[in-house]
Amino acid sequence: MAYLYLVRHGETLLNADDRVNGGTVDSPLTAKGVASARALGELLGNVHFDRIISSPLPRALATTKLVVGADVPIITDRRLREMTLGDWDGLPVAMIANDAEFHHFNEHLDAFDPAPMHAEPIPELWQRGQAALRAAVAGVPDDGRVLVVAHAIILTLLARVLTGTTTIDASRVDGELANTSVTVLQTDQTEWTKLAWEVTPDRADQLSVDQLRLFN
Template sequence: MTTCYFVRHGITEINVAKKVNGGLVNSQLTADGTAGARAAGQALKAVAFDAVYSSPQRRAIATAELVLQPNVHQQRTRQAIRLNEALREMSLGDWEGHLISDFAKHEQFDKFTLAPDQFDPSEFHGETYAQLAARGVHFMQRVTYENPTGTLLIVGHGTMLTVLTRTLLGVPLSDIMQDGLLNNASITVLETQDSQHYDCKRWNDTSFMKGQYDGSQFKSNEFF
């Protein structure tokens, strides 16, 4: 059995500015973002990770580093953080780095959260949900096959990890955003025995932060 720990990055400066925070922009963690990542690290400090994977974007790498800092097994084994492009956040093309409110009246804006199977970002050179899910699932098939009895840490982004984990659990694309995004610095745990079928053991857990640093005060369509 492979056990997969998914952690979303901590709150970033672009998040707080309510700008589109996709796969083409980098942003520093805020003080709350750093605190959230540290809290996740404390919650996972006794977990022995056999491999660690992260999106290559700055906010995810910083979160992965903070999560690993207090880990007692990491101090002994020194697992490298393996950067993988498949974990990069969903690309929203020309929208990225701009205020979310600038696009509130665009016909595709509501579809982003309310009808993801109909979301068409081709006009602004973005990525579809189907493309995002496909690259994420392909990544998971490979790493779980390579670690059939391992425990993996996977650090990434709100939309990417939400779509990936729900797809792995069999949620249809039309319903993939029904419950909003995974919270910042949240922990989600899935298990698989065959790299195809997954069971959820822990979902969007931020109980270790008591609501302080997880960004849960933001609505999902305001907080890319």
């Protein structure tokens, strides 16, 4: 069974401005995002990772380097890039908040139609995301640990659905994984078990004894 540490990138300027931060746009990490990524690096400092994988988007790569160090080998996988939201990418959320498709996107993914805004279909996102995580743990030694740094939409979907927490349709109802949070799963590629959920450096003191072992 391999351990998979799923990290969402640090806060970006687009995040701070409450703009859509999809797969066709990028912006630098804020000072808060940088500080939080460094703090997460301290939390994960005692963990030996057999493999470190990042989305190729600059915000994810920058976060990865702040967490593990600039000189540590990092694998990039395009399948981990954020969902492409087409014409929505970069827009203020307030501009699309009353759009029926935005409601579907957040509350009822099965009803979401990506065509009007030229977004990526959810089945394609799901398939490439699953494939990326299965490849991430393939060939890793038993009890090996893999760090994956990516994005809110794709990681929230994968973590909630693979662990059976919810369906694809309802996977966004409870919101997205927080910036610079780590979610730990254990998997044999058939079963995916949630061990720690959305841990941020400022909440590490809330971990159970068993969860603390994941960070040593």
